[in-house]
Amino acid sequence: MLDTLAHRFSMLEPYITAYGPDAYGTDDAPRPAVLLFHACNGVRPHIHAYARRAAGLGYRAYVVDSFTPRGWDHQAALTLVCSGLALHGYERSGDVLAALWGLAQRPEVDASRLAVAGWSHGGWAIMDLMTERLTRHGEARLQDPTPEPLQGLRGAFLVYPYLGFPARSNTHGWAHRPRTQVILARQDFLTQHSHATHILDHLRSEGVPIDYRVMEATHCFDEDSALHFGPLMAYDAASHKQTEAAFNDFLHTTLG
Template sequence: MSTTPVRYSADGLTFYSQLACPDVQGKVPGILIFPEAPGVGPHVIRRAAALAQMNYVALAADVHGDGTVFDDPKMMLKSIDLLKGQPERLYQRLQAGLQALAEVPQVDPDRLAVIGYCFGGWCALELARNGAALRGVGVFHGALSSSQEESAGRIRAKVLVCTGASDPLVPLEQVTGFSDEMSAAGIDWQVHLYGGTGHGFTSPEAGSNPRPGFGYSASSDRRSWAELLQFLTEIF
């Protein structure tokens, strides 16, 4: 397994992402990973490496541009609010990451999936809602609402959602609304709800967040990872 930086351009910016490739012959599925709100950090880089060990090519994708990883919450929220307010710019960035993954020589461009964590999970769904050619979408403690009305019908992938029952950013009414939306659109979807689990449950780094309803859960992390691996086996 090898890891290398990947650079590409979109929306007038240069994006610096991290690619993890397995040591295999021939072409294998590609998985795009969108990170938590701060940017590409240790958590998603570890996930990419773990997927490469299982013979997937994984790209941990820069969303903010210039390889930015925010340590100032106010600056981070400013960047996110800007992207949410200009969805066409966000889509350019997300699609550029997918295209960069598809162009990796080891990747089979007909077998692509996207997963995301927190803000990255929302991004993964937004990419799918724009009709991206994906086999699957995996969302981990990401918001399930969308600014794109009646966009569920454009989703061409199966959808996996793993979320905490005590997540203040993804309340149960949002989960129910999402489930109804996916069913109405005829999407092949599944939601796994983990009791006693808050926001950011897949990342040990979330344990340092003092906000109520946030934190790491080893058991929910383990269970959701197992669900993802089963999901990838199914779609590929």
């Protein structure tokens, strides 16, 4: 059964963590906002660290948990989502749309200046959303998709996004084209580096405003608390620091 936008947001809302320029994110001034979407292993400490970084720069930041509302803990996420058995990017793109829709209605959010950020599976979900016109029943696995929540979307920041099969950017152009900054890992074992650059270069040739930077690192290089698997996923402090700096620059450039 497909959700409505309102129902999907009501499911996600209790599990969205808000950060703001003050200590508790409770001031009511309308401010630009960035929504952060985690990887297939769920919300990890480094995602909250990026959100706190955004808040420290004067923006609102919202960490959107896609798994707890579905009853999945960390182990279930690894078993179901990281394996590809459940919640492909196309389905989770409805979470991105619903979160934008719901949070843009809050008086403390400047709905004309929004950004999204996604890591791995979160990046896949964001990129899949960009390929959907959102005018037909069932798109993004929603009853009532609409492109309206994307009107204020200024940019997308994507860190080692998954671009293998069945990510839609392999076969579909982007119907929505916010300014996009991608951080790639040259030793990414989930998406071959040459394939990722091929897809991004193709999107750029079609007029999508995409820039990308390449880190000499592996998948999940910025997650020092992750369950890593030897050389396939290793923390790299230098690449993490560069990505944090790129995130700062992206927010200033896209949100002002």
